[in-house]
Amino acid sequence: MNMIAKLDTDITPGGPDYDTVRRVIELISEEYRDQPSLEAIAARLNQSPTQLQKTFTRWAGLSPKAFLQAVTLDHAKRLLRKEEMPLLETSIEVGLSGPSRLHDLFVTHEAMSPGEWKAKGGGLTIRYGFHNCPFGAALVMVTDRGLAGLAFSDSGDEKACLEDMTCRWPNAEYIEDRQGTAPYAERIFQPGRWTSDQPLRVVLIGTDFQVRVWQSLLKIPFGKAVTYSDIARDIGRPTAMRAVGAAVGANPISFVVPCHRALGKNGALTGYHWGLTRKRAMLGWESAHA
DNA sequence: GTTTTCGTTATTG
């Protein structure tokens, strides 16, 4: 169980370095087939190779070249490779409401009752705030029962991001409270603090089917990946892989519920609500720190 | 190999 020593926080959304990193990943995502060299990438961004190397490595913990490797189809397939049997099946048993360990972040989760789900958030008070994280501006949403939402945006479209999330539970009451949400953000994005003695509490608000899918996602270990059909099988509905995809995409607590670890059967990244670039960034980042 | 076609199923309008 590797603990990530420390997460660099000096590359923040909106800053020039963050933008550089984002563009590098974007470029790599689109052209990884051509295996562009560091020089080529730097030239495209009008930067010196050494400068770029330094900036990127500070963010990812590995060079652009190595990141490119990590993002290749070939590598994605390796993540899928099930060395032993299980992964999902033998993972720590998670009940409807119980502790589980996801990528070394310890989490207890509970599901909302169907009634509460139908109320579309009615009677629920949700405090929210934006915080900087390695993957952009993170929108953190918490209720008195725990973390309920986590979304991402690039600087500029925070408004759309917030709207995207509030639309999911239109009847809830929303209060901006960065003070209140800050501890969650720190906890989530500082892996050094991932401990089991005080698990992160999350509350899953969704349909019965969705909640089952999300619980399945929570069983995927850090740095690994599974297939949509793996999940379908795990929840006892082996032919519902497509519906699983929809449910994964509807996951309101991205990253914490690691929906970025769900790949197509051939290792292709099939989609991501917050942008494929971000999905690749997360997978590459995890590969680097695994 | 790659593209198209069709089966499946939980949501949404």
Next chain:
DNA sequence: CAATAACGAAAAC
């Protein structure tokens, strides 16, 4: 009820 979707397998090029 019809349309849709972050899939997948099989058929067809």
